[in-house]
Amino acid sequence: MKKNYLLSVICLAGLACAHAQVSGVGINETVPEQALHLGSPTGTIRVEGLNETNNEFNGGSTNTYPLFVDDQGSLTLEFRSLYNSEGSDALNPATLPESVVYLPSGDEDGVEVAELFSFTINTNSLALLEVKYSISFEVFQNLAEDVLTDMAARRVNTYFMLDGLSRQFGHASKCYTGGSRDSKTGLMYNTSTTYITLPAAGSYTIRFFGEVSSGITASTSFTGKETCVKFARGNDSLLFRLH
Numbered sequence: 001m002k003k004n005y006l007l008s009v010i011c012l013a014g015l016a017c018a019h020a021q022v023s024g025v026g027i028n029e030t031v032p033e034q035a036l037h038l039g040s041p042t043g044t045i046r047v048e049g050l051n052e053t054n055n056e057f058n059g060g061s062t063n064t065y066p067l068f069v070d071d072q073g074s075l076t077l078e079f080r081s082l083y084n085s086e087g088s089d090a091l092n093p094a095t096l097p098e099s100v101v102y103l104p105s106g107d108e109d110g111v112e113v114a115e116l117f118s119f120t121i122n123t124n125s126l127a128l129l130e131v132k133y134s135i136s137f138e139v140f141q142n143l144a145e146d147v148l149t150d151m152a153a154r155r156v157n158t159y160f161m162l163d164g165l166s167r168q169f170g171h172a173s174k175c176y177t178g179g180s181r182d183s184k185t186g187l188m189y190n191t192s193t194t195y196i197t198l199p200a201a202g203s204y205t206i207r208f209f210g211e212v213s214s215g216i217t218a219s220t221s222f223t224g225k226e227t228c229v230k231f232a233r234g235n236d237s238l239l240f241r242l243h
Contacts, residue, residue: 050077082121082240091117091135091232099231101210102143107224110216116158116231118207121240127198128243131160131170131206134191136234139176143228147185148178152225157211158190162204170194187234195243206240 024032029039038045050067052060057077059065068076096117103112121129135158141148148154157173172190198204215225 047075050075079241082242083119084239084241085237087237089235090238091236096232098233099210100143101212101229101231103212103214103224103227105224105226106222107215108221110224111211111213112224112227113209113211116208116210118205119238119240120203120205121242122203123198123242124201126200129196129198129204130193130239130241130243131196132193132237132239133158133160133170133208134189134237135208135210135231136187136189136236137210137229137231138185138187138233140185140228140230141178141226145185145228145230147181147183148176148227149181149183150225151177151179152214153177154212154214154225154227154229156188156190156229157213158192158208158231159211160206160208162196162198162206164204165196168209169196189234198242 024035024037026032026037026039028043029037048054050058052058055077057065057079065077066079068079070076070078070080099114099116101112101114103110116135123129137156138145139148139154139156140146154176155173156176157171159168159171161168170192172192174188174190176188210229210231212227212229214227215223217223
């Protein structure tokens with residue numbers, strides 16, 4: 001009898017010790033396996049701070065909305081961006097010197113490309129990068145900003161590249177021409193939205209380019225038409241966001 005009593009005490013002590021090692025809280029669960037363990041197969045979590053009444057990012061109705069975790073580990077409905085100019089001028093003179101792409105008269109292939117500006121972003125894991133841009137520009141005949149009068153078309157293209165990747169992303173183009181000295185210049189915008197898979201954690205530099213072409217002739221070289229394009233002269237916008 002004494003041996004059986006001793007064995008029972010040892011078993012109960014061991015069971016108590018096993019339960020003491022679990023630091024979680026169980027709801028409908030006697031042995032929680034996490035800090036919070038819902039034991040019901042139909043159990044859900046309701047947070048009043050995330051509902052339609054209390055959260056501006058909850059659109060209500062019968063829809064559902066993605067739930068995110070911020071840098072403090074807090075749950076949120078807000079989808080934050082790496083960078084968002086939010087209506088302000090992203091490429092104003094205080095942050096970016098005037099960016100010019102000049103195509104000289106008689107250029108060999110009729111195409112001129114130059115880097116306009118760049119941004120660096122960081123990610124801690126594989127991610128999907130969303131890039132939205134709207135870049136302004138004006139088209140002239142030369143650096144002195146004389147108007148075009150030759151009635152030849154000019155194509156102005158913008159795109160960006162990521163360090164480590166050879167592909168060009170987010171192409172956007174406009175065509176422009178002028179036929180007399182009474183022609184007027186004015187702001188135009190190239191706009192694009194692109195999604196790119198970032199293959200691994202790390203730092204990535206996004207480099208934006210401006211491309212100008214005119215007078216391209218397949219059979220004859222040195223036919224480029226003089227053109228000067230000045231970028232970032234209006235209210236430009238940029239958005240970088242990780243998904």
